[in-house]
Amino acid sequence: MTRNEKGAFARRSFLQAGAAGAAAGLLPTRSRATAGKRAEVKRYVVLGRTGLEISDITFGSSRLRTGEEDLVAYAYDRGVTYFDTAEGYTGGQSESVIGNALLGKRDQVVIASKTSTRPSTTRDEMMSALEGSLRRLRTDYIDVFFNHAVNSVAQMSNPEWHAFAEQAKRQGKIRFTGMSGHAGHLVECLDYAFDEDMVDVVLVAYNFGQDPKFYERLTQSFDFVATQPDLPRVLEKGKRKGVGVVTMKNLMGARLNDMRPFETGGATFAQAAFRWVLSNANVDAVTISMTSHALIDEYLGASGATALVHGDFELLKQYARLNGASYCRHACNDCEGACPYGVPIADVLRTRMYATHYKDLEFARSEYAQLAVNAAACASCSGQPCREACTHDLRIDQLCGPAHSLLA
DSSP states (O other), X not given: OOHHHHHHHHHHHHHHHHHHHHHHTSBOOOOHHHHTTSOOOOOEEEOGGGOOEEESEEEEOTTOOTTOHHHHHHHHHTTOOEEEOOTTGGGGHHHHHHHHHTTTOGGGOEEXXXXXXXXXXXXXXXXXXXXXXXXXXXXXXXXXXXXXXXXXXXXXXXXXXXXXHHXXXXXXSEEEEEEEEOSTTHHHHHHHHHHTTOOSEEEEEXXXXXXXXXXXXXXXXXXOOOSOTTHHHHHHHHHHTTOEEEEEOTTTTOOGGGGGGGOOTTOOHHHHHHHHHHTSTTOOEEEEEOOSHHHHHHHHTTTTOSSOBTTHHHHHHHHHHHHTTTOOOTTTOTTTTOOTTOOOHHHHHHHHHHHHTSOOHHHHHHHHHTOSSOSGGGGGSOSTTTTTXXXXXXXXXXXXXXXXXXXX
């Protein structure tokens, strides 16, 4: 059976199971124990107008390092067909590992990579970045090439990006273009990209903690609100225009250790979080850093779902209660401009999250080093200017200084 035939079979099987589950109001619980003689992809989706068929759970590689080809192969053998990387991930190691692991399988997978640009970046610089990615990935084309970490309309409206994209498409080096983003001006940038018909795919930060529907189900005593109330609207807009939507940052900080006492019956917080995202009809797929065989098995336990199962909402609610006071909603960015020294507070706290939540100090320091302005000024500041700047009551004055000490 070819991979396409497997995808068609998986879709038919899912539709049959989904119809039965819908009659009961919820899909049945799919745990690691019951799913899992062998964890595998259960649903394939078409990525918007690209026509590319991809797994609904996809391989994120921001933390993939030399020698970890087995992780890529393990995910591929379980049906994962979309592999997301970038030139800057682990200093190029991520692309090299994916290229090595998928050699000989190129026509069976979809590869996405990215380059970071500025409003002043030239098409020649972009082409040079693309050529480097192609070499490391050991391929002559990339399926989706993203303008990476976009947080200003000027970055997307740079005419050099359009000239580069058209040239790269003509030369067969890329098939489709995209935009990725997770910072404070995300909605503004998405609106612009959709209105100007500039992208085929977007990769955006989206999780239950950014969805107003999640908070509508909580009691009035719950004391924080959705941080991106406009995000569901703009994702629907992209879907109407045929843009493929892949989401990242699906775990609201990924403080998984906090949740183990509350996970029962084999179902996990991560699976519940993925099911929440995939229950949004405007989302095609999620991407998640796959850093071990066990995590790949766990994450694929959510494949095939388009609705929550029994117990999911309680897990998500418990996570929000435990971590709401320490999680920086970096896409919120209400604190922008609060620091007189120009410290990008949300970006500093995002990189802190990689160290304290993801437990990946090397990755956190790499991301921190890329900030144009860091939090060095916080070491000698009273903290007064930003103390009340967070609309979600995070004590910024107690977080940024120690973050600099940890990451600089």
